């Protein structure tokens with residue numbers, strides 16, 4: 001496929017709803033991690049899209065995606081990558097939208113390479129860096145929801161309820177497996 005071919009859109013909402021959050025990842029292999037961000041955004045009914053965009057293998061696709069993101073109505077971009085994880089940083093270089101970086105756990109270095117690649121941005125080009133792996137993906141989506149909730153009172157209420165239910169679900173004391 002030509003690198004300049006139209007983006008392979010995988011919008012999870014109805015086509016007539018403009019996505020507010022873009023979830024991009026460097027490879028199909030990142031989906032196992034990034035699906036946790038997708039699940040949270042779906043749970044909160046936040047219109048979003050999921051795409052494979054590689055900083056190294058499809059650099060023109062990344063440039064096109066990031067440069068047009070704000071104009072298409074996106075408010076936040078979640079970018080997950082592993083290893084030499086340049087996707088979030090290069091995305092942030094092309095857009096003023098907030099970019100949340102998720103370090104995917106790599107086989108060779110357990111995601112430490114991903115984390116350090118994403119977190120050590122030069123001053124002037126910020127990337128909000130989350131934890132390695134599924135927790136990072138989940139929290140990136142919750143952070144995106146928090147950002148959107150600043151101007152969406154219904155979403156703010158849903159977030160408050162979600163957090164209250166999470167708190168209520170935590171037991172006071174542990175139980176033994178044999179009990």
Ligand code: RP5
Nearest residue numbers: 026027029030081082083104
């Ligand atoms: C990165 O290289 C991707 O984000 C992925 O985490 C890693 C490995 O990619 P594959 O070789 O599995 O496609 O660009």
